[in-house]
Amino acid sequence: xxxxxxxxxxxxxxxxxxxxxxxxxxxxxxxxxxxxxxxxxxxxxxxxxxxxxxxxxxxxxxxxxxxxxxxxxxxxxxxxxxxxxxxxxxxxxxxxxxxxxxxxxxxxxxxxxxxxxxxxxxxxxxxxxxx
Numbered sequence: 001x002x003x004x005x006x007x008x009x010x011x012x013x014x015x016x017x018x019x020x021x022x023x024x025x026x027x028x029x030x031x032x033x034x035x036x037x038x039x040x041x042x043x044x045x046x047x048x049x050x051x052x053x054x055x056x057x058x059x060x061x062x063x064x065x066x067x068x069x070x071x072x073x074x075x076x077x078x079x080x081x082x083x084x085x086x087x088x089x090x091x092x093x094x095x096x097x098x099x100x101x102x103x104x105x106x107x108x109x110x111x112x113x114x115x116x117x118x119x120x121x122x123x124x125x126x127x128x129x130x131x
Contacts, residue, residue, distance in 0.1 A: 011037040011044040017078040061117030072100035
């Protein structure tokens with residue numbers, strides 16, 4: 001399954017970014033979401049049998065990550081904006097849109113761009129899911 005196909009099975013519609021974990025030694029970036037659902041048809045349709053509460057979207061073989069604008073802490077909504085293959089290199093560009101809300105309720109949209117070789121999910125116990 002390609003990263004594009006895999007991410008089509010992930011629903012983040014009304015979910016929030018809880019944390020972002022960068023692991024330089026493993027070349028991984030993990031985005032923790034309050035609940036990740038799987039969409040096993042062309043749309044989500046409230047399917048909850050495979051929900052991952054406090055799960056992670058995991059990027060492996062990370063080459064780079066950019067937060068734009070810089071300086072904001074993503075802590076609110078999150079959605080996949082795009083995923084695309086980069087030439088024949090085996091790398092993909094993943095772009096997420098995330099909200100960064102301050103204590104006064106002001107929000108800034110932060111684009112998170114990740115260049116990585118693969119994507120997976122982890123449940124809250126760290127079990128990796130690749131399909």
